[in-house]
Amino acid sequence: MIIQPESLYGRLVTWPKVVAQPVKNCEILPTFKGNTCQRCGCRNLERLPRQQFYCRQCLALGRVSSLDHFLTLPEPNHFNQKHMLTWTGTLTPQQNEVSQVLVQKLKQQQNHLVWAVTGAGKTEMLFPLLHTALNAHLRIGIVSPRVDVIVELAPRLEQAFSKSDMVVLHGQQPLPYRYTQLVLATTHQLLRFYRAFDLLIIDEVDSFPFAGDRMLAYAVEQASKIDRTQIYLTATPTPQLQRQVKRKKLSVSYLPLRFHQHLLPQITVRYVGDWRKKKRQPTVPPTLHQQLSRYYQSGQRFLLFVPKIKDLAPLLDIIRQHWPDMLGESVYAGDPKRQEKVQMMRDKRIQYLITTTILERGVTLPGIDVLILGADDPIFSENALVQIAGRVGRSHERPSGLVCAYVTYKTQALRLAQRQIKKMNQLGNVLRQNNDE
């Protein structure tokens, strides 16, 4: 097997101990220290015969075993390209202010949190930072726990920096790795890097799909150089991040206004009785029924969130029976027709979707309202509720809208979500007043 030295720059390549090293003078690192896998930082060991073992935690990236070691070469920043920002838009004053802070943080090699409401235009705000870093020959990683965030980001960055070479890495990507200055990847892919990035930007840092935050934190640390800048982007910071901000261990910029300068819609709460009828078939409680009648009259498009997949079909039946000419579908994460149905909603061929939490992030449906039946179910966490509320008011034409939670009782999560929205809106109001003056 032939390996180019540059494919080892800032990487961890698993290599069998018994096979000769493919590159002269490369560094060799152990795969395990004690019981801890040095690629993912976990201790999920699985035994092999003859006193050997492997890590089952990061197996999806190729097996790391006690029969292997890692090969790596220090990141040399061999980049000579001139970079141009080919984006022609303009930043709002707030976006501009934050983007200047980010450039400062890069110079000071400090970490920073950007707490931006959904729809604030985070990506554009990164462009000046990226432009500066690229021309300083720094190696840059932009990562997210969610593959759809990366897939959506890639073409926008390719457009903004059309002369710059970048690689996009995620589990569904068939193209192999190659050495580039700019890397777009899922956080999972960071496990394959070692002290590679001078600048690491982590988008939707709170949306790690499973409770594997430890592995994420480990991956981010491993992939960053010792002297580096990390930027965290989020609409809903985790309690850990909020704590760091409170203790002044992490500096923060707020972007409380959406790109159209409007506030986040607050969550309205409506109390309903036992809408699941003794925990069985779901029903449409009267207040929700009235709201649906109004939508039937007005033609306003909406999403109806429910806690469980098994709620979808019965509710769709009830609504279709009552309002047969109001068109809608139900959709869940594993739905084979998921893309198709979401597209129907985008194309305005249907008026509503009934859905589980899967649509909470990433999906932009301008001008919709959002109803959450059973918002007191534990599946709706504080951050999930803020994200769901963020689906509303995504267009210039309809910058606000209704977010209504139907509950039997008010949960702590709901209370905290309302508080989070209120806080951002207070900050937003101050900004708006300053703008007006």
Next chain:
Amino acid sequence: MMNKCLLCQESILTKSDVLDILGIRTTQPAVCAQCLTQFETIGERICFGCGRLSHDDTLCQDCQRWQSNGKQLLEHRALYRYNATMKDYMQRYKFSGDYALREVFRSVLLQHLKNYSDYIKVPIPISDQTWLTRGFNQVTGLLEGCQYQELLSVRAHQKAHQSQLNRQKRMTRKQPFELIDGTINLQGKSILLIDDIYTTGNTMYYAADLLYSVGAQAVRSVSLAR
């Protein structure tokens, strides 16, 4: 107790939960029913010589050829068809090296081996190189908990993996194995060869040749898939 399916990570809830509460130990299934149905068993109608699916009761052409070459048929039996799911399983178990996945079929295979109680079970070996890279023999992994004897080893200079050779090369390859103990005498013994996959039969017939040459009375074979 709840455990997770080794293949899809979904939680498996079993009837034995009640028994667990009562303190009666039962073995937990390693995979969920959903995943298990994706594997196809071979069925009853098979070629007597090689265990492949068959629509009449005659020997298949391959087996007729083995016979006319003077071989004693192995009366091979395979448990599952080598369909896409099995191929994917082998990819994960053997080539990605997820040794934990031996549990998916271990008990099924051990159950089947009870039909061969008076046979000496002999796994097909892997090369030294594979021991140092993959780190396990995929066959003996499946045999954990059953008595077997490693009588065979892979001869040096036979390092290429079977799967990397094309059919032509596989057919013309020379004896790939040798006896670990050159002085062993199997006079009057019945041997059951065990491999993960039966493809051309070449591997098995080479191993059988070797065992017959030191006196074995009968050599049969079993594989997980074919």
